[in-house]
Structures are given as structure tokens and as C-alpha cells.
Amino acid sequence: MKKIIFFIVLGTAVVGCKQKSDNVNHKYTNALINETSPYLLQHAHNPVNWEAWHPEVLERAQKEDKLLLISIGYAACHWCHVMEKECFEDEQAAKVMNENFINIKIDREERPDVDQIYMDAIQMISGQGGWPLNIVALPDGRPFWGATYVPRDNWIKSLEQLAELYRKDKSRVTQYATDLANGLQAINLVENDTESERYSMDQLEAAVHNWSQHFDTFMGGHKRAPKFMMPNNWDFLLHYTKATNKPQIMEFVDTTLTRMAYGGIYDHVGGGFSRYAVDIKWHVPHFEKMLYDNGQLTSLYAKAYAVTKNELYKDVASQTIAFVKEELMDKSGGFYSSLDADSLDKNGQLEEGAYYVWTQGELTQLLGKDYEIFQDYFNINSYGHWEDGNYVLIRDKNDKEIADKYNLEVSGLKNIIRKSLDILKTERNTRSRPRLDDKILTSWNGLMLKGLVDAYRYLSKPEYLDLAIKNAEFIQQQMIKDDNSLHRNHKEGKSSINGFLDDYATVIDGYFSLYEISFDGQWLRLAKRLLDYAIEHFLDDTSGMFFYTSDVDRSLIRRTIEVDDNVISSSNSMMAINLFKFDKLFPNKGYGKISEQMLKNVQKDFDRRAQGFSNWLHLVLFQNQNFYEIAVLGDDFKTMAREIGKEYNPNSILVGSKKDGSLELLKNRTVPGKTLAYVCQHGACKLPVSSPAQVLDQL
Structure with a gap:
């Protein structure tokens, strides 16, 4: 394909959001004022005539034969708000936009279906992607131009050229958009593979070996910067070491989880993880905190504690839950989406990380006689320095090393550090807080539900079961419709947007897992109803995979099939695992056949890039090794089942009842x-058998 005009794609980042006061008389107000998304509301007073993504807007564009300008971002996106200030708040830029385009603003977290397609488009156009994601499309939504962050003057010039091109050479633009749309269809195809044999353990070992060439065995994670935490990568490798007894792989997982917990990417003062680190040592994060990261990492650290009994992992899981409960939990039991990276500094200016960083002078004054030990523990030195005299707390030694240096017992050292961190948290609470994105997304709540379930299972704190049940009830009451379909979004008491495949996959997993620790059959029944709805409305009979959008929703260019495991596992890999497990309880429903076919359809890519399919690889272990169904019955079944469940045995499911049940x-x-x-x-x-020990012997 030829590029019809130059494409501007500059560096992108994922930090911060712009803060505005609601108590201001605004010169402009557009249609976004009627939306609930915090990101969209931030643009409601731009001079741009923004509209939200609604069918009637697209219909109007076609009637008026007017190009679409689609701008996609989210509340924790720093460069989205830089571009807002430079371009979307600029009256001249807005004039060009309003005269020549129908302007649509999208929160990618609300509408990942649209974001997926246009992100693929910009990557085909330019080879790069990121947010803000700006697309110019034909009135029917087919894209032909895209860019991420663009400075004001270039933005105006680009839009004027595009509008002029469409007026003078519409056929050329239409042909390019048609070719691009065909390309978007082609890259989304998944073949129904009926010829391949089951992926073997030997193949899996070779795939993991190829993957291991990218391991950073000193700092953990992969050999690159920025460093993303990739929970599904380490979760699979934990399972793999359990299944194959590979001590070198376990050592790498241990190194990774320890370094992440030591790093600045983990909030030592308040708990919880930031999005990713910009460097190789997990030190300086993009400071936004996302629910989906923290839900998955809670699961991961709880499982790692079950395997290693490392108290660090238990502490991290517990403190992450405490952060989520304190900062992201709605009184209804739902969990909000994120905290921003930017907050007001001492001068009243928005600054990335201002809420989280410390100067040496502040620490000295606050901690007094304990400062010497604290500065050694958290590297208030060149190793821990970020910029402009600000330090991001980072560890590089274990407790015993520091305790020995100061002739302390480890318990005494921990008391000093705990007291110091409490002082810092009290001080930090006086600072301007990061902005909250308080929309409640179903799929991210499903991930947090699973995190709470795993934390209860492996850490045995009753509070976590209470939180899990409260969240599960919120999803049941607010997000599940009468026909067993799901809403995607909840805000201010109102649920909206039809759910996507990841919403179903994560909630099914969360409910199934909640049944395994509570043995309350309502969660299993709910999960099955959601699964059956997804099969009816999302399954593609041609490919054997699931579409990301249901058949009751209008499709744009294509119905996406998502298979690559990214920071969040792909919706298809999660569904395939759900189907595998449900087949063990309902063997006559055909769930297992669907799951097995799905795995065959994607396994050709495992050899080349196992890390991009790590959640799928659980199924390879499930299929090639013994997988157990454990049933516990009798008056004391819950006590016995909890003891069994506390052991990390991923190749098993657990059911229980006081007396004979329907399963x-x-x-x-x-x-x-x-x-x-x-x-x-x-x-x-x-x-x-009559004891947990005997069960574990039989596994």
C-alpha cells in the first residue's frame, strides 16, 4: 500500500491526566458533558465539537459525507493531555477540526473493541502505535490516516491537507481506505487447524528454552527497558516449574518477583504496583496505578508464596490488597479503574510522580534517628536517585543483610522500617492526591476478584473472602443482565455498554475460582450461564475461536479475534482455559472439544514467541500431564478442602459438598x-481418603 500523505508518529507514554475544576464558568461545552467516563468529561469543555462513539454519530457522518476524526486515549495517559492542551484547547486547531470533521473522542478502556481496530490500523500505516491514538476515517469508519502525539502546528497542517485531499481526490482516499480495511480483515484471520497433532512437552520445552534467551537473570524480567511486569508470563513459568521441576526457571521467576517487589515500581509506602518501569532495574515507574495490574499481581504473589513460603511475597500480596481496598474500592463492592500518575507538586503544578517521590531533606526531617538505616534500606543515594533531587524508594538487599550490618535482629529492623513507612504515609496523605478514574470495568473487576480469591486460598485471611464475595455480588447485581449477558461499564449507579469477551472470560474465571474456595453453588451456576451465553453469541463456527464482540452488537470493519497474550491475557486464551475446566464438571456439553480446537488453532506460534502466548501454555500442561478433579464430601468438607487448596496444584480443580450434590x-x-x-x-x-496429606500423596 502507498502512503497517501506523510504520517506523524512520535513518542508516546502512559502517564498522568490533566486536572480541571468543576467550579469554573467554561467558555465551551460539547456533547461529552453527557458522558460518565472521567476521560471523556475532561474534554467536555474543549472548543472542539467532540461527540462520543454512538451509532447515530456515524450515521450523521455518512449523511453529511463528512470525514471522521477519532481520538482515543484514557485517563492515565500523560501525552493524551499534553496534546489536549496544545491542540484540543487551541481555538484555531479546533476551528479546523470542527469545519472539516465530525470529531469523536473515545475512552479506550470503555471501548477496547474500537481501539483494537484503529490500533492495528495505525501499526499497519506507520509501524508504530500508542496513545493518544488519532485516526482520520471515511464517514463509514474505515481509516486512512493515523498518528499518535502531534504538535499543534503539524496537527493543523496535517488536518488541512487531509480535508483538501478528500475534497479533491475522494476516489484515491476511498481506495486506500478499502485496501487498509482489507488488510485489517486479513491480519485478524485465524484458521481452523484440523491437521496438527497436540502440542507436546518436548515442543514446550524447546519453546521455553527459546524464550529463556530473553531472560534477565540478574534483574529479572526480560532484557530490555522499559520493563513491563507481564503477570501471565511469570504465572505460566511458576506452573511450568511445578510441572517439570526446572530449578533454573524457578530461580528466574524468584529473581523477577523479588526484584519487582524491591523496585520503585512497587509502592513501598502505600502498597500496589505502578504500570511499568522505564529502566532495567524496575526503579522509576510511570506512576499510574491500574486495577488490572494489581489484580493479576495479587494472584501471582499469592501463588508464589504458596510455592516458596517467602514472606516477602505474602507481604506484597497483602499490601497490594490493602492499597486496592483503600484507594480503588467503591462502597458497592466494585473496584475503580486507576489512579493517575500526575499530581500537584508544592508549587501547584501538575508533575509526574509528585505524590510518590521524596527528597533527602524531607526524609531526614521526618525520620530522625531512623534515617540512617532507612536510607541504606531504600537507597537514598545515587542508586535510588531519580531526578532533580527526588528519590524513588528501591531496595537491593534483603532484610538479613541490612540487619547484620546494623547488629539488629531481622524483626527489629522490620519494626524500624514499618514505623518509618507509616510516618511517610501520614506525610504523603497531606499531599495533593492523584486523580481517580472511578469508572468500574467488568473485566478488570473479574481480575481483581480472582486476585482476592487466590489471596484467600493461599494466605488464609478471611477478610479476603469477604471482599471477594462483596465484589462478586456487585458484579451479579449490577453487571449481569436478565438474559445472562454482561455490561462492560458502571459509573454513578448506571451500568452501560454491552460486555466484550474479556468481560465474560474474567468473570467466569473469577466465579469458578470463588466456587472452589466457598463451595457456594450459585457462583458456579452463574459462571456456567455466562459461559453458555458467550458460546451462543461470541463463538465463530468458521474459525473455532471467539469474537471479541457479540453478535448483538454492530461490527466496525471486522469482528476482532484476540489471541495474543499481552499484559492482560487474551480473551480467547482465558476462555479456552475456562472451557477446559468446565468440561471436567460438565463432560457432556462439548466444552472440551471447543477448548482443544482453540489451542490447536494458535499453537503454531508457540515455538517462535512463547512469551506472547504464555496463558495458552497452561493448556499444554493441562493436556499433556495428569489433571485431577478433587471432590470432598462430608460434614467437615470445607476444612479439608481448604487445607488441600492451600497447596499450589494448578493441574486440578476442587469441588465440595456436605452431602451428595448435582454435579x-x-x-x-x-x-x-x-x-x-x-x-x-x-x-x-x-x-x-480421609486427610489432606493423603490427597496430596495421590496427586
Whole structure:
């Protein structure tokens, strides 16, 4: 394809959001004032005549034969707000936009379906992507130009050229948009592979070996900067070491989780993780905190604690939950989306990381006699320095090393550090807080629900079960419709937007996992109803995969099929695992056949890039190794099941009941006066045993 005009794609970043006061008389107000998304509302007083993404807007564009200018971002995006200030608040730029385009502003977190397509488009156009994502499209939505951040003068010049080109040479623009749309369709195709054999353990070992060439064995993670935490990568490798006894891989996972927990990417004062680190040592983050990261990392650290009994991992999981509960939990039980990176500094200026960083003078004054130990522990030195005299707390030694240096017991050192961090948190609470994105997204809540379930399972704190049930009830009451479909978004008491595949996949997983620790059958029944709805409305019979959007929604250019595991696992990989597990409980529903076919369809890519399919690789282990269904029945079934569940055994599922239940695994197995556990495979069970230790011996 030829480029019809120059494409401007400059560096992007994912930080901060612009703060505005609501108590101001605004010169301009556009249609976004009627939206609930914090990101869209931030643009409601631009001179640009913004509209939200609604069918009637697209219909009007076609009636008027007017180009679409589609700008996509999100509340924690720093460069989105830089461009807003330079371009969208500029009256001359707005005049060009309003005269020549129908301008649509999209929150990518609300509408990932639209974002996916236009992100693929800009990557085809320019080879790069990022946010803000700005697209110019034909009135029917087919794109032909794209850019990320663009300075004001270039922005105006580009838009004037594009509008002129469309007026003078519409056929050329239309042909380019047609070619690009065909390309977007082609890159989304997944073939229904009926010829390949099951991916073997030998193939998996080779794929992991190829992947390991990218491991940073000293600092953890991959050999690159920026460093992303990639929870599904380390989650799979934890499973892989359990399944294959690979001590070198376990050492790498341990290094990665320790370095992440030591790094500045982890908030030592308030708990929780920032988005990613810009350097190789996990030191300086982009300071925004996202629910989806913290939900997944809670699961990961809880599992890692179950494997290693490393108290650091237990502390990180607990403190991350405490952060989410304090900063992101709505009174309804739902969880908000994110905290911004930018906040007001001492001079009243928005500054990235201002809420989180410290000067040496502040620390000396606040901590007094404990400063010497604290500065050694958290590297208030050249190693921990960020910029302009600001320090981001980072560890590089374990507790015993520091304690020995100062002739302290480890417990005494921990008390000093805990007291010091409490002082800093009290001080930090006096600062201007980062802005909150208070929309509640179903899929991200599903991830946090799973995090709470895993934390309860492996850390045994009843509070986590209470939080999980409260969140599960919120999703049930506010996000599930009468026909068993889901809403995507909830804000100010109102649920909106039809759910996408990731909403179903994460909630099904969360509910299934909640059943495994509570044995309350309503969660399993709800999960199954959601699964059956997804099969009916999202499954593509041609490819054997699931579309990202349901058949009740209008499609744009294509119905995306998402297979690559990114920071969040792909919706198809999550669904394939859900189907595999449900097949163990409902073997006559055909769930297993769908799951097996889905895996075959994508396994050709595992050899080349295993890290991009790490969630799929759990299925390779499930299929090639023994997978167990564990059923516990009797008066004391919950106590026994909890003891069994505390051990990390990913190749198993757990069901339980006081007496015979409706599940096949729970039928005709009760023995009066006894609590017994049955270890089964494909419904065929070994002789029952009466203790958790005996169950673990049978696994």
C-alpha cells in the first residue's frame, strides 16, 4: 500500500491526566458533558465539537459525507493531555477540526473493541502505535490516516491537507481506505487447524528454552527497558516449574518477583504496583496505578508464596490488597479503574510522580534517628536517585543483610522500617492526591476478584473472602443482565455498554475460582450461564475461536479475534482455559472439544514467541500431564478442602459438598459420619481418603 500523505508518529507514554475544576464558568461545552467516563468529561469543555462513539454519530457522518476524526486515549495517559492542551484547547486547531470533521473522542478502556481496530490500523500505516491514538476515517469508519502525539502546528497542517485531499481526490482516499480495511480483515484471520497433532512437552520445552534467551537473570524480567511486569508470563513459568521441576526457571521467576517487589515500581509506602518501569532495574515507574495490574499481581504473589513460603511475597500480596481496598474500592463492592500518575507538586503544578517521590531533606526531617538505616534500606543515594533531587524508594538487599550490618535482629529492623513507612504515609496523605478514574470495568473487576480469591486460598485471611464475595455480588447485581449477558461499564449507579469477551472470560474465571474456595453453588451456576451465553453469541463456527464482540452488537470493519497474550491475557486464551475446566464438571456439553480446537488453532506460534502466548501454555500442561478433579464430601468438607487448596496444584480443580450434590463428581459419594476426598481423572476416581496429606500423596 502507498502512503497517501506523510504520517506523524512520535513518542508516546502512559502517564498522568490533566486536572480541571468543576467550579469554573467554561467558555465551551460539547456533547461529552453527557458522558460518565472521567476521560471523556475532561474534554467536555474543549472548543472542539467532540461527540462520543454512538451509532447515530456515524450515521450523521455518512449523511453529511463528512470525514471522521477519532481520538482515543484514557485517563492515565500523560501525552493524551499534553496534546489536549496544545491542540484540543487551541481555538484555531479546533476551528479546523470542527469545519472539516465530525470529531469523536473515545475512552479506550470503555471501548477496547474500537481501539483494537484503529490500533492495528495505525501499526499497519506507520509501524508504530500508542496513545493518544488519532485516526482520520471515511464517514463509514474505515481509516486512512493515523498518528499518535502531534504538535499543534503539524496537527493543523496535517488536518488541512487531509480535508483538501478528500475534497479533491475522494476516489484515491476511498481506495486506500478499502485496501487498509482489507488488510485489517486479513491480519485478524485465524484458521481452523484440523491437521496438527497436540502440542507436546518436548515442543514446550524447546519453546521455553527459546524464550529463556530473553531472560534477565540478574534483574529479572526480560532484557530490555522499559520493563513491563507481564503477570501471565511469570504465572505460566511458576506452573511450568511445578510441572517439570526446572530449578533454573524457578530461580528466574524468584529473581523477577523479588526484584519487582524491591523496585520503585512497587509502592513501598502505600502498597500496589505502578504500570511499568522505564529502566532495567524496575526503579522509576510511570506512576499510574491500574486495577488490572494489581489484580493479576495479587494472584501471582499469592501463588508464589504458596510455592516458596517467602514472606516477602505474602507481604506484597497483602499490601497490594490493602492499597486496592483503600484507594480503588467503591462502597458497592466494585473496584475503580486507576489512579493517575500526575499530581500537584508544592508549587501547584501538575508533575509526574509528585505524590510518590521524596527528597533527602524531607526524609531526614521526618525520620530522625531512623534515617540512617532507612536510607541504606531504600537507597537514598545515587542508586535510588531519580531526578532533580527526588528519590524513588528501591531496595537491593534483603532484610538479613541490612540487619547484620546494623547488629539488629531481622524483626527489629522490620519494626524500624514499618514505623518509618507509616510516618511517610501520614506525610504523603497531606499531599495533593492523584486523580481517580472511578469508572468500574467488568473485566478488570473479574481480575481483581480472582486476585482476592487466590489471596484467600493461599494466605488464609478471611477478610479476603469477604471482599471477594462483596465484589462478586456487585458484579451479579449490577453487571449481569436478565438474559445472562454482561455490561462492560458502571459509573454513578448506571451500568452501560454491552460486555466484550474479556468481560465474560474474567468473570467466569473469577466465579469458578470463588466456587472452589466457598463451595457456594450459585457462583458456579452463574459462571456456567455466562459461559453458555458467550458460546451462543461470541463463538465463530468458521474459525473455532471467539469474537471479541457479540453478535448483538454492530461490527466496525471486522469482528476482532484476540489471541495474543499481552499484559492482560487474551480473551480467547482465558476462555479456552475456562472451557477446559468446565468440561471436567460438565463432560457432556462439548466444552472440551471447543477448548482443544482453540489451542490447536494458535499453537503454531508457540515455538517462535512463547512469551506472547504464555496463558495458552497452561493448556499444554493441562493436556499433556495428569489433571485431577478433587471432590470432598462430608460434614467437615470445607476444612479439608481448604487445607488441600492451600497447596499450589494448578493441574486440578476442587469441588465440595456436605452431602451428595448435582454435579456428577458429587453424586453417590457421601459416607455418613465421614469426610472423604476423592481424587479423580475424567470422572474415574481413586479410593477415597480421609486427610489432606493423603490427597496430596495421590496427586
